[in-house]
Amino acid sequence: MKYDIIIAGGGMIGSSLALALAPLCLRVAIVEPIPRTSAAQPSFDDRSTVLSRSTQRMYEAMGLWDDILEAATPVTRIHISDQGRFGFSHIDAAEQKVEALGYVVINRVLGSVLQSALSEVPNLDILCPAEITAAQLTPDAALATVRHADGTSEELTCRLLVAADGARSSVRDMIGISANHVAYEQRAIVGNLLPEKSLHNCAYERFTKNGPLAMLPIADGRAGFVWTVADRDAERILALDDDSFIAELQDAFGYRLGALSRLGTRASYPLHLSKAIRLAATRAVLIGNAAHGLHPVAAQGFNLGLRDVAALCDCIADFDLDDPELLQRYADWRKDDQSKLVGFTDGLVRLFSSNKRATRTLRSIGMLGFDMLPGVRSLFAKHTMGLAGRLPRLHAAFHCHE
Numbered sequence: 408m409k410y411d412i413i414i415a416g417g418g419m420i421g422s423s424l425a426l427a428l429a430p431l432c433l434r435v436a437i438v439e440p441i442p443r444t445s446a447a448q449p450s451f452d453d454r455s456t457v458l459s460r461s462t463q464r465m466y467e468a469m470g471l472w473d474d475i476l477e478a479a480t481p482v483t484r485i486h487i488s489d490q491g492r493f494g495f496s497h498i499d500a501a502e503q504k505v506e507a508l509g510y511v512v513i514n515r516v517l518g519s520v521l522q523s524a525l526s527e528v529p530n531l532d533i534l535c536p537a538e539i540t541a542a543q544l545t546p547d548a549a550l551a552t553v554r555h556a557d558g559t560s561e562e563l564t565c566r567l568l569v570a571a572d573g574a575r576s577s578v579r580d581m582i583g584i585s586a587n588h589v590a591y592e593q594r595a596i597v598g599n600l601l602p603e604k605s606l607h608n609c610a611y612e613r614f615t616k617n618g619p620l621a622m623l624p625i626a627d628g629r630a631g632f633v634w635t636v637a638d639r640d641a642e643r644i645l646a647l648d649d650d651s652f653i654a655e656l657q658d659a660f661g662y663r664l665g666a667l668s669r670l671g672t673r674a675s676y677p678l679h680l681s682k683a684i685r686l687a688a689t690r691a692v693l694i695g696n697a698a699h700g701l702h703p704v705a706a707q708g709f710n711l712g713l714r715d716v717a718a719l720c721d722c723i724a725d726f727d728l729d730d731p732e733l734l735q736r737y738a739d740w741r742k743d744d745q746s747k748l749v750g751f752t753d754g755l756v757r758l759f760s761s762n763k764r765a766t767r768t769l770r771s772i773g774m775l776g777f778d779m780l781p782g783v784r785s786l787f788a789k790h791t792m793g794l795a796g797r798l799p800r801l802h803a804a805f806h807c808h809e
């Protein structure tokens with residue numbers, strides 16, 4: 408057996424898994440087709456990602472948090488509003504008795520912290536550029552065919568194959584697990600700009616007639632935005648010159664932060680919901696987007712994936728890699744958290760996409776109740792921070808700080 412574990416996909420989730428496994432001294436390989444420094448790498452791009460408190464704790468336990476923190480901006484308040492409706496709701500770090508609700512980091516920066524930590528892990532082979540082109544599972548081993556950039560292929564055996572190859576996971580198909588996909592017919596346009604007024608560490612989420620628009624605090628007084636628009640409008644909006652683009656964005660966001668200016672580079676992502684029908688097969692498991700791809704409305708996809716990583720590490724630490732109970736335990740553990748977040752984000756997108764009068768009224772009542780009842784806010788905040796439900800050991804290591 409060449410490896411104990413082969414991880415298909417060296418994106419943010421696959422790389423984090425290899426780092427979390429390091430103390431267990433297993434023989435691990437990551438197989439990744441696209442180098443981190445390439446503009447085509449889907450995980451380590453210029454998007455701003457909100458890291459939850461649970462993600463912070465896991466990276467603390469892995470000894471990486473100080474390096475991530477250097478380039479991260481804390482979020483101490485979340486402001487939620489509905490375009491065309493009076494009023495807003497909010498969640499405050501002080502009310503939740505935490506120093507921050509989460510942290511915003513640029514994926515590329517997170518990628519370089521993970522990459523330099525990976526270079527110090529013993530017993531880890533990073534096969535890149537290389538991809539898994541076939542997989543075969545038997546009760547004794549998983550067999551992966553790996554094709555290298557020079558066209559040569561080799562067959563590698565391992566005790567556990569982990570699919571971390573994203574929402575369109577081909578390894579998931581190779582191991583016979585299907586997934587449900589729903590296209591939202593929306594695109595997320597992301598970029599950054601300079602608002603006239605400081606965000607003061609507040610993250611804004613505004614539900615507009617097209618879809619949600621997030622404005623996130625990042626370094627140098629700038630704001631990272633994630634603007635969801637309908638597919639039918641995306642091409643036109645992306646083709647606008649900078650001034651016209653800002654005028655439309657300003658119209659959707661309003662003047663809460665004064666005039667918006669100095670637009671950076673824009674990029675766009677199609678939005679889908681995907682959910683694997685199961686999480687494990689003989690000697691194989693799914694983690695991260697390979698298991699669940701969410702709408703970015705609640706900024707939870709990566710955070711949820713990192714909780715998969717922590718739970719899988721817990722199970723690997725507790726069971727022999729050859730014990731089928733390991734995979735069952737992992738699948739049972741993660742089922743609930745994943746289903747709840749898939750349901751929550753999908754429900755939020757549908758609730759706020761509707762322009763029917765009854766839904767809009769329900770929404771206003773919901774926002775009002777949400778803002779007036781601190782208990783409801785706390786529960787929502789706990790989910791947003793990733794602190795609800797059963798927490799893995801990697802996470803609990805830092806529980807005592809609060």
Ligand SMILES: Cc1cc2nc3c(=O)[nH]c(=O)nc-3n(C[C@H](O)[C@H](O)[C@H](O)COP(=O)(O)OP(=O)(O)OC[C@H]3O[C@@H](n4cnc5c(N)ncnc54)[C@H](O)[C@@H]3O)c2cc1C
Nearest residue numbers: 416418420450456457539572573695696706707708709710
């Ligand atoms: C606009 C936007 C904003 C977002 N904001 C947030 C946020 O604020 N907070 C949050 O928590 N989440 C956020 N997300 C979600 C988050 O980006 C994803 O959940 C996360 O990137 C998933 O990482 P991953 O490693 O599972 O998958 P991916 O990033 O898709 O990585 C998969 C990797 O597998 C590799 N691969 C593919 N095929 C193979 C193969 N056959 N063999 C080997 N390797 C292969 C790919 O090259 C890639 O590197 C956002 C998403 C979008 C679109």
